[in-house]
Amino acid sequence: MSAVRIGLIGAGAIGRAHLVGAAAAPGVDIVGIADPSPAAHDLAHEFSIPWFPDHQALLDRQDIGGAIVATPNALHVPIAMDLIARGKAVLIEKPIADSIEEGLTLARAADDANVPLLVGHHRRHNPIVRQARRLVKEGKLGRLVSASVLATFLKHDAYFNEAWRRSKAAGPVLINLIHEIDVLRFVCGEIESIQALTSNAVRGFDVEDTAVVLLRLKGGTLATITLSDTAAAPWSWDLTSAENPAFPTSSAESHFLCGTDASIALPTLRMWRYPGERGWHHAMESETVPVARANPYIEQMRHFAAVIRGDETPLIDGFDATKTLQATLAVRESAESGVCVTLTDRVSPQSSDRSTPNALGFSGGSS
Numbered sequence: 001m002s003a004v005r006i007g008l009i010g011a012g013a014i015g016r017a018h019l020v021g022a023a024a025a026p027g028v029d030i031v032g033i034a035d036p037s038p039a040a041h042d043l044a045h046e047f048s049i050p051w052f053p054d055h056q057a058l059l060d061r062q063d064i065g066g067a068i069v070a071t072p073n074a075l076h077v078p079i080a081m082d083l084i085a086r087g088k089a090v091l092i093e094k095p096i097a098d099s100i101e102e103g104l105t106l107a108r109a110a111d112d113a114n115v116p117l118l119v120g121h122h123r124r125h126n127p128i129v130r131q132a133r134r135l136v137k138e139g140k141l142g143r144l145v146s147a148s149v150l151a152t153f154l155k156h157d158a159y160f161n162e163a164w165r166r167s168k169a170a171g172p173v174l175i176n177l178i179h180e181i182d183v184l185r186f187v188c189g190e191i192e193s194i195q196a197l198t199s200n201a202v203r204g205f206d207v208e209d210t211a212v213v214l215l216r217l218k219g220g221t222l223a224t225i226t227l228s229d230t231a232a233a234p235w236s237w238d239l240t241s242a243e244n245p246a247f248p249t250s251s252a253e254s255h256f257l258c259g260t261d262a263s264i265a266l267p268t269l270r271m272w273r274y275p276g277e278r279g280w281h282h283a284m285e286s287e288t289v290p291v292a293r294a295n296p297y298i299e300q301m302r303h304f305a306a307v308i309r310g311d312e313t314p315l316i317d318g319f320d321a322t323k324t325l326q327a328t329l330a331v332r333e334s335a336e337s338g339v340c341v342t343l344t345d346r347v348s349p350q351s352s353d354r355s356t357p358n359a360l361g362f363s364g365g366s367s
Ligand SMILES: NC(=O)c1ccc[n+]([C@@H]2O[C@H](COP(=O)([O-])OP(=O)(O)OC[C@H]3O[C@@H](n4cnc5c(N)ncnc54)[C@H](O)[C@@H]3O)[C@@H](O)[C@H]2O)c1
Pocket: 009, 010, 011, 012, 013, 014, 015, 034, 035, 036, 037, 040, 053, 054, 055, 070, 071, 072, 073, 075, 093, 094, 095, 120, 121, 122
């Protein structure tokens, strides 16, 4: 099997992670980096990969099956549209777009052109997250009652030296919470409504530093997310899952899923149940559900190559990712308006062919 030829557009922090992932993924060859910055030029030199000042030059000069779009958010949609127009498969970083309308426009363009569009919600490729989803879907917890998510961590002061990070365009809701929303949808089911409070009391910037979110999921499961980037706390996926070597890892847990038969904490996959008689006067026992750990960025790259070859369909396509965006934007909307936001189902494909199984063997979507 010959390697799939892929371009990288945008070679900043996450672009580098994609390069490392591609080097470790089987059957993947990064054949060009498009990014105007001098740092990206140096990076291309370091990895001995041809460098191009922009994506059109890369497309003109290299024969590729697809490309990764890892640019600032505002460029996601225009660059991905150019790729789709040339029939190139796309792995686009999250968020898919800045607005629901743009996300839908892109999703429809990919659908109409029959070009695969995969969105970089990489946690879906983590075996721990997949195992949790499997346990929930197979009813191993009984009926899912609640999910409690903690995303509490401390961003260093220098992080806020750049003005945009203190503005409403950034902040932990748009940058970090979107991952929690996507994992909740993927593992626990679709979100029906959202109520949220945000606060900027600690840093006093325009953008929030802390948020609490209440969510009602389909089927009646209730969920909460506590989010803060100003908390000296280890309870977050990034600081516990060992997913990203940029962060130290602690043995703490961050996600707690409670069912009528059993409950489980992530990322440890420690599952609690009653060995005999049930009820709060009896002791519970715990065991760790085994899982073969894997780097989700490498898994995502392997999947993208399979998508380009036509062996798999995107684990999260443009419509699915726009639903995650819709729920994330609803958090800000609810915090600003004070009302509970009900998510409408305007985010759905007009038509889609999902006959090819995706990486999990499910038929697509998160429901
Ligand atoms: N999935 C994840 O875990 C994850 C983590 C971090 C960031 N992200 C997402 O990845 C994207 C990039 O984030 P980042 O932290 O790497 O940002 P970054 O600022 O470190 O890198 C962005 C890069 O894009 C380049 N760029 C700017 N304009 C360009 C253009 N017209 N063509 C090509 N390249 C261009 C910049 O020079 C820079 O090198 C964002 O959308 C972000 O939300 C995802």
